[in-house]
Amino acid sequence: MSEEVETSAKVRKGPGLTARFVLAFCGLFLVFGSGVVFTVWESDQRAAEARARLLLDDRALTLAEQMDEALAASDGASAQTAANGLGRRHGMVAVRLVARDGSLLADGEDPDARRIMDRLATGGERFVMEKGLAATTVSSASGRVFVTATSRSLRQGFHGSAALIASVFFGFGALAALIAWFMARSIAQPLRKLTAMADMLRDKNAAQPLDLKTGDELETLARAFNAMAEKVQANMRRLQRMAYSDTATGLPNHERFTRDVTDFLSNRHDEVGALFVVRLDRLDRIFDAIGQDAGDELLTRIVGRLSSAVRAIDRMVRTEHCTARPSQLARLRGGDFGVLTPRFRGQEDAARFAQLLASALNQPFDWREHKLVLGAAIGAALLPQDGADADTAIRHAMLALTAARSDNGRMKFFTKALDREANAQLAFEREMRAALERNEFKAFFQPKVDLLSGRVIGAEALARWVKPDRTMVSPGRFIPAAEENGLIGSISEVILRDACWKAASWAREGFPLSVAINISPLQFADERFTDKILRSMAEAGLSPDRVELEITESVALENPERALRLLEPLREVGVKVSLDDFGCGHSSLASLTRLPFDIIKIDQQFVRALAKDRHAPAIIEMILAMAASLDYTVVAEGIETEQEADFLRRRGCQIGQGFLWGAAMPATEFLQFNAARSGAISGGQRGVA
Ligand code: C2E
Ligand code: MG
Ligand code: MG
Numbered sequence: 001m002s003e004e005v006e007t008s009a010k011v012r013k014g015p016g017l018t019a020r021f022v023l024a025f026c027g028l029f030l031v032f033g034s035g036v037v038f039t040v041w042e043s044d045q046r047a048a049e050a051r052a053r054l055l056l057d058d059r060a061l062t063l064a065e066q067m068d069e070a071l072a073a074s075d076g077a078s079a080q081t082a083a084n085g086l087g088r089r090h091g092m093v094a095v096r097l098v099a100r101d102g103s104l105l106a107d108g109e110d111p112d113a114r115r116i117m118d119r120l121a122t123g124g125e126r127f128v129m130e131k132g133l134a135a136t137t138v139s140s141a142s143g144r145v146f147v148t149a150t151s152r153s154l155r156q157g158f159h160g161s162a163a164l165i166a167s168v169f170f171g172f173g174a175l176a177a178l179i180a181w182f183m184a185r186s187i188a189q190p191l192r193k194l195t196a197m198a199d200m201l202r203d204k205n206a207a208q209p210l211d212l213k214t215g216d217e218l219e220t221l222a223r224a225f226n227a228m229a230e231k232v233q234a235n236m237r238r239l240q241r242m243a244y245s246d247t248a249t250g251l252p253n254h255e256r257f258t259r260d261v262t263d264f265l266s267n268r269h270d271e272v273g274a275l276f277v278v279r280l281d282r283l284d285r286i287f288d289a290i291g292q293d294a295g296d297e298l299l300t301r302i303v304g305r306l307s308s309a310v311r312a313i314d315r316m317v318r319t320e321h322c323t324a325r326p327s328q329l330a331r332l333r334g335g336d337f338g339v340l341t342p343r344f345r346g347q348e349d350a351a352r353f354a355q356l357l358a359s360a361l362n363q364p365f366d367w368r369e370h371k372l373v374l375g376a377a378i379g380a381a382l383l384p385q386d387g388a389d390a391d392t393a394i395r396h397a398m399l400a401l402t403a404a405r406s407d408n409g410r411m412k413f414f415t416k417a418l419d420r421e422a423n424a425q426l427a428f429e430r431e432m433r434a435a436l437e438r439n440e441f442k443a444f445f446q447p448k449v450d451l452l453s454g455r456v457i458g459a460e461a462l463a464r465w466v467k468p469d470r471t472m473v474s475p476g477r478f479i480p481a482a483e484e485n486g487l488i489g490s491i492s493e494v495i496l497r498d499a500c501w502k503a504a505s506w507a508r509e510g511f512p513l514s515v516a517i518n519i520s521p522l523q524f525a526d527e528r529f530t531d532k533i534l535r536s537m538a539e540a541g542l543s544p545d546r547v548e549l550e551i552t553e554s555v556a557l558e559n560p561e562r563a564l565r566l567l568e569p570l571r572e573v574g575v576k577v578s579l580d581d582f583g584c585g586h587s588s589l590a591s592l593t594r595l596p597f598d599i600i601k602i603d604q605q606f607v608r609a610l611a612k613d614r615h616a617p618a619i620i621e622m623i624l625a626m627a628a629s630l631d632y633t634v635v636a637e638g639i640e641t642e643q644e645a646d647f648l649r650r651r652g653c654q655i656g657q658g659f660l661w662g663a664a665m666p667a668t669e670f671l672q673f674n675a676a677r678s679g680a681i682s683g684g685q686r687g688v689a
Pocket of ligand 1 (some may be wrong): 430433446461462463475476479487492495496518519520521550580581604637639640657658659660663664
């Protein structure tokens, strides 16, 4: 699972759903509640003020009556006494009595009260309330009365409703918040479970179904989620089956095999196991011959044979270990199969196992009316000794397999020397790539001679690797390596261009010699093959009738229709095609006649055999007779002695090539060789090779 996918826990950075729900609820409640309480408090204030005014007015009127009575009895002193008496009661702060004539009968001492009363006397106001004091004034028949009391005294006995309402309101709010919390929790909890399930599904590809019985939309959601999880898991299982098994055989595939080897290596305790790579060499060829449908049927038979061989050998060699942990078979690719054997008593058992497997697979078996031999080779690696991880172990078993095949052996165990050899090959390949970039591959030319006249008629271009210090890397070393690693394709293209340029320059210098160019299977596999040849000749200015293309039997016969399609357009413009190394392949003579050839090159092994093998002359005579009747020109290669040349000339072979005349040489040297030879022939040595 990707590291970038964040877990739900990581994503949830803020407060949870419940907390958010309760917070939102409380916030709203606070705003709304404070508004209500403030309104009630304000109306309370107004009611308290009205009540204070009434109380104060009442006291002022009582005092005014007493003042009127006292002044009617011309008793200013008793009016003053009444004022003082009232002034001491009911939280009164100050009382002022002013007679009609303006004389001051009584006054308070509190400066704030006096200032307020002055305001009432001078201004038109009847009631003032400020700084915790309330003052009022009334007029009577005998004068004017001012009274000032503390606001608090006037409020006594007044019970506003704001506090009550506030406490009821917030009490109710707390209860509602609790309910909100419960409600939110009942939604959030199932959601959390769903999230945990999704996390499990994502991380482990497995999740337990969620059993929610809320009877609402959440239950519907949970049910939908369960169905989805089930489907996802089923699809995952299907994908895993597909990703880890080979579709054609149903066996575990390469990935699964690698995983099994990894599992073995990490959980093996002290066990010693082995890994075998089995290659059934002829499988591809057999499939090509019998076609797709029959191929599928045959593959099933082969897999059956392989697994029963593995089971039988398990019982023979591994006895007590095989029931607990049998060997596992997998198809790696094409004709390559892997066998992982988890436990051996010792290395000898592993060797015996591989030998028995190889000989079982090399027994011919009946299929339809055929007797088939699968041609198995086996590479083996011991575990953990030959690979601490699965990839290394498989690679080492493959190296052993390659060694087994090149030795024509059936079975080989991996050794350190094989690894060193593989590394050396890799280093050589790197060197070869660098040499290609530095243009160190050149075409050298081996003369081809008319056996009757002795004249040079052309040359075969052969690849040579010339290092900057003029030393040469042996073609016997780099050509097989390039064929193995695929670089022969690029090298051949370099040689093709070089050879075309050189041959064109000879023609310009007055030597219209032909040039034979070797074509690699890789070049021939390229759809643009024909165009590339045409372009190389055109760019160099070389006439196509000076060019011969050398193709081996196996390349041409792999797909004769394709060979025709690619070669015919070239032959039409004058290019000749020759069948190189004739006699080495397995082609039937009948199939040869279907191919577009002009020249046959008798392989040098037949020429070499002339001196040693009494059948060799007959074979060469037969090839020459066949070529004559089919109208092919014949070139014999590898001629080293006068006797060989003489034999071939007398049997009607037209052209010879070999060390007798010269090995491959640089272009300038070849021109000199040609000139010298022409001179010698014109000098009267005609007919002598
Ligand atoms: P080939 O095309 O059959 O070339 C003939 C090989 O025989 C050459 O080896 C040549 O040096 C060698 N030879 C010629 N005359 C004699 C002789 O009298 N005695 C002996 N013992 N050997 C002789 P070379 O150059 O090592 O090439 C080997 C093969 O490599 C060639 O076989 C050809 O198949 C391939 N090759 C060479 N150059 C190229 C190239 O440019 N492209 C491709 N695709 N293949 C090339
Ligand atoms: Mg050749
Ligand atoms: Mg050849």
